Amino acid sequence: MNLKTFLQVVDILEQNLPENSPADILKNSYKRNPYTILMVTLLSLRSKDERTAKVAKELFCDIQTPKELLELPLEELESIIKPIGFQKQKAKTLREVSKVLLESYGGRVPRDKKELLSIKGIGEKTANIVLNNAFDIPTIAVDVHVHRLCNMWGVIKTKDEKESSKLLNKIIPKEYKSKLNHILVSFGQSVCLPNRPKCKECAIRELCDVR
Numbered sequence: 001m002n003l004k005t006f007l008q009v010v011d012i013l014e015q016n017l018p019e020n021s022p023a024d025i026l027k028n029s030y031k032r033n034p035y036t037i038l039m040v041t042l043l044s045l046r047s048k049d050e051r052t053a054k055v056a057k058e059l060f061c062d063i064q065t066p067k068e069l070l071e072l073p074l075e076e077l078e079s080i081i082k083p084i085g086f087q088k089q090k091a092k093t094l095r096e097v098s099k100v101l102l103e104s105y106g107g108r109v110p111r112d113k114k115e116l117l118s119i120k121g122i123g124e125k126t127a128n129i130v131l132n133n134a135f136d137i138p139t140i141a142v143d144v145h146v147h148r149l150c151n152m153w154g155v156i157k158t159k160d161e162k163e164s165s166k167l168l169n170k171i172i173p174k175e176y177k178s179k180l181n182h183i184l185v186s187f188g189q190s191v192c193l194p195n196r197p198k199c200k201e202c203a204i205r206e207l208c209d210v211r
Helices: 003-015 022-027 034-044 049-059 066-071 074-084 087-104 113-117 124-135 144-152 161-171 174-190
Strands: none
Touching (some): 003 174, 022 174, 034 049, 034 087, 049 074, 066 087, 074 087, 113 124, 124 161, 124 174, 144 174
């Protein structure tokens, strides 16, 4: 699939987004601001969106700032995070990142990628998601679904998500960058599943050469 066809596919998928995809459930589960978007993104690493949504809803019902999270007892924070696993490590990361934001940025999330990446615990994908969702800065966050689909269709040929991120951000037009992650993740979670794709329900089956 060449780039022109791929962008056509993205347009079609945007018009046929599945309702209540795991990505949408997560997005709508909590009060969103730059800080909570960053925290939920960190929580979602190595966790399914549906499980993360339940934790995000409970944790960020009242907590909206780094100061408020740091005031929550560690044991209580770990208990809330426990359903998605890795609660000790994730609680530690959330607290450490919150402390840096409070001490170095006045409690605000930086909107500069280099500054985000300078904070221990924040990686490439997390930084791109925050820039995209919190600040409307056009950038492509690459997760397992974006990496898998783009390679499956032959748009790119890359070994890992980091390489995919670098290449996709280079070749994809600016007007597609902000929406690409959400569209492909929703599609990959609900229709083009890794082991049991629902090809009969697929809106782009006539353009897909993988069938």
